[in-house]
Amino acid sequence: MDLLKEYQKFEAPSSAVTRDAETLEAQCDNLYEAITIVAKRANQVGTQIKQELDSKLQEFASVTDSLEEIFENREQIEISKMYERLPKPSTLAMEEFIAGRVYYRGPELEASAEESSKA
Numbered sequence: 001m002d003l004l005k006e007y008q009k010f011e012a013p014s015s016a017v018t019r020d021a022e023t024l025e026a027q028c029d030n031l032y033e034a035i036t037i038v039a040k041r042a043n044q045v046g047t048q049i050k051q052e053l054d055s056k057l058q059e060f061a062s063v064t065d066s067l068e069e070i071f072e073n074r075e076q077i078e079i080s081k082m083y084e085r086l087p088k089p090s091t092l093a094m095e096e097f098i099a100g101r102v103y104y105r106g107p108e109l110e111a112s113a114e115e116s117s118k119a
Contacts, residue, residue: 003052007045012087012095019094027097028104037104038093045096046089053083 024034060076086092096102 003048007086007092010092012091014087037102038097041096041102042090042093045092
């Protein structure tokens, strides 16, 4: 799965946008829980994007670590610029949350599931 293409077509603003707290609270009945969910998803998105970028840039890694032999590779620069143009992971996570594309469950759901399996 190519995350770059997925997130490029995702409609997320590139700058800061003021959000209505009631809209976030309506998603899971608790504003602080909603913010925590978005923050955890932003960490996941950021990690996924970084891993994908690292794997693509790994192709350009040189075997020698000499400072004199640093080459400028156009393709490597273009890949880096594409990732730099992506919206921030927190913005992507917020858009996913508002659109209802984030799955989450609370500890009380897990506890009730464990109790019902024991019975």
